[in-house]
Amino acid sequence: MSQTFALSCPLPITQHKNVVMGHGSGGRLTAQLIHDLFLPAFDNAVLNRLDDQAVLDVGASRVAFTTDSFVVTPLFFPGGNIGELAVNGTVNDLAMSGARPLWLSAAFIMEEGFAMDELSQVVASMASAAAAAGVSIVTGDTKVVNRRSADKLFITTTGIGVVPEGVAISASNARPGDVILLSGTVADHGMAVMSKREGLDLEGQILSDTQALYSLVAAMLGPAPGAIHTLRDPTRGGLGASLCEIAGSSNIGIAIDARAIPVRPEVKGACELLGIDPLFVANEGKLVAFVEPASAETVLAAMRATLEGRDSVVIGHAVEKHPGMVVMRTEIGGTRIVDLPFNEQLPRIC
Numbered sequence: 001m002s003q004t005f006a007l008s009c010p011l012p013i014t015q016h017k018n019v020v021m022g023h024g025s026g027g028r029l030t031a032q033l034i035h036d037l038f039l040p041a042f043d044n045a046v047l048n049r050l051d052d053q054a055v056l057d058v059g060a061s062r063v064a065f066t067t068d069s070f071v072v073t074p075l076f077f078p079g080g081n082i083g084e085l086a087v088n089g090t091v092n093d094l095a096m097s098g099a100r101p102l103w104l105s106a107a108f109i110m111e112e113g114f115a116m117d118e119l120s121q122v123v124a125s126m127a128s129a130a131a132a133a134g135v136s137i138v139t140g141d142t143k144v145v146n147r148r149s150a151d152k153l154f155i156t157t158t159g160i161g162v163v164p165e166g167v168a169i170s171a172s173n174a175r176p177g178d179v180i181l182l183s184g185t186v187a188d189h190g191m192a193v194m195s196k197r198e199g200l201d202l203e204g205q206i207l208s209d210t211q212a213l214y215s216l217v218a219a220m221l222g223p224a225p226g227a228i229h230t231l232r233d234p235t236r237g238g239l240g241a242s243l244c245e246i247a248g249s250s251n252i253g254i255a256i257d258a259r260a261i262p263v264r265p266e267v268k269g270a271c272e273l274l275g276i277d278p279l280f281v282a283n284e285g286k287l288v289a290f291v292e293p294a295s296a297e298t299v300l301a302a303m304r305a306t307l308e309g310r311d312s313v314v315i316g317h318a319v320e321k322h323p324g325m326v327v328m329r330t331e332i333g334g335t336r337i338v339d340l341p342f343n344e345q346l347p348r349i350c
Contacts, residue, residue, distance in 0.1 A: 021347045026237025027280075028340040031245075050249060051171050052093040052232070055163055062163040064099035066090060069156040073348045075118065077196045079189075079207030082155055083122035084129035085284060085350060088212045089235065090159040091133045095214040096231040096287065098169045098221055099161030101133060107141040109154040122153065133212035135159070166225050173229040174250035178318040179296035181289040183216060183303060184209070184311035185262045186239050190281035190349050191270045200273070204266035209285035216308040220289065220299050227295035233287045236350055237340070240279035242288055243326045244340050254326040256316030256338075279328075280341055282349045290318060 022029040039048065046054045053066035070086045087104065094101040106126065110119065130137050188209040195206050213233060220228060230250070234242035239261070247254045263271075263278050271278045285308065291299050296314070303309030326338040 024236075024347065026235075026241045026282075030237075031340060049170060049172060050245070051097065053097050053099070053159075055097050055099075055170075062165075064094045064097045064161045064163055065159070066093040067156065067158040068093060069154060070350060071151070071154050071348055072193060072350055073151055074193070074196055075122065075153060077193045077208055078205060079192050080210040080284075081122055081125050082153060083125035085208075085210050086155040086157045087126050087129035087133060087135070087137075088210050088284060089350060090157040091135060091212045091214060092233045092235075092284075092287075094159045094161040095212075095217045096169070096233055097161075097163055098167035098217060098225075098228070098231070099163045100218070101135045101159055101161040101212075101214055103138045103160045104130065104135050105139045105141075105158040106137050107143075107156040109143050109145060109150055109156075111150040111152050112144055112147045114152050119153070122155075129212070133214065164221070164225065167221060167228075168226070169228055169231050171230055171232060171246050171249040174246055174252050174290040174318050175229060175292070176252055176318050176320040177293055178229055178252075178290040179293055179314055180243075180254070180256065180316045180318065181291060181296065181300055181303065182239070182261065182313055182315045183213075183287045183289075183309045184285075185264050185267070186234070186283055186286065187263060187267050187271060187278035187281035189235075189284040190238070190346050191267045191276075191278075193349050194274065194276075194346055195270060198274075200270065202266060202270055202273075204264075206264070206266050206270060209283055211285035211308060213285065213287055213308055216287065216303060216306050219302045219306050219309070223298045223302055224291075224295040227292045227299065228289055229292065230290035231287055234283050236282050238278070238280040238282055239286075239288060240277070240326070240338050241340055243338065246288075246290065247326050248324050250318070251323045253319040253322040253324070254316060255319050255321075255329070256326065257329045258331050259329075260313055260315045262311060262313060276345055279338065280345055282346065284350065288315075
């Protein structure tokens, strides 16, 4: 007697009664949480732009304002630690609006029993990173929680900067025809943290790319301040998530070439070992830019003249076709849709 089985492809669970790690991934669950819970509650025109910072009119000035929390584990990783990561990450969110970063606040949530010498190292790294970025840490807060109530140390930073006249940069400003520029290799930070966390013995050392990017942005704005439509530093969720967000915010299609996206051999090997797509791995010292075609070569040359952007490349274009969708030409010549992942690839990376 024959039996017939109904087969179906299971869909990821999108409705949860409790918070799960995927809600912090920068992927589809994060977007769902923001759109379903936070935006309706806090609805306003500035927030609804969903940039990494708010640009506000204050008298005759335009001020950029951002905040971020850092929960990376381990606290110390190849190429950096949570302290400089907190400073650089906040400075970079301001810079992605074209703003010159000026001031930061820093709030520390420390677990009882956290080693004072480790805290001193973190604070010293923050001071050095702030000095290198040209910002001052002007206010802050400290809290201590009971043992096992946190994971050693969490840091929240807030930043303020000033946007130059004539600069209008937003994830919603990309246009068909824009050339997409990437400032260097991807997935370095995420894989540096993951290799340390998992104790991976890899050929070649993987270092985090954490660095401040305002000097790079200033160099890009110099020759063509109005030609740069969109900037994003592809941190949580990686380059793939940033491109998906820009495609949705600007209602454009995006076409990229996998062969143009630089990945260090040791990083690529680690990703293959762990079954991770480097396109969705966090970066902490790179940016992606959407630039009008007539100025793209000039901006690219300005990027390559800086230390932070010396490895900059063209990775694709904004197109009118398939609005809201990112399509990538693969290394073997096919095409695939780049979509936000549902689940967390690498938790606690930033």
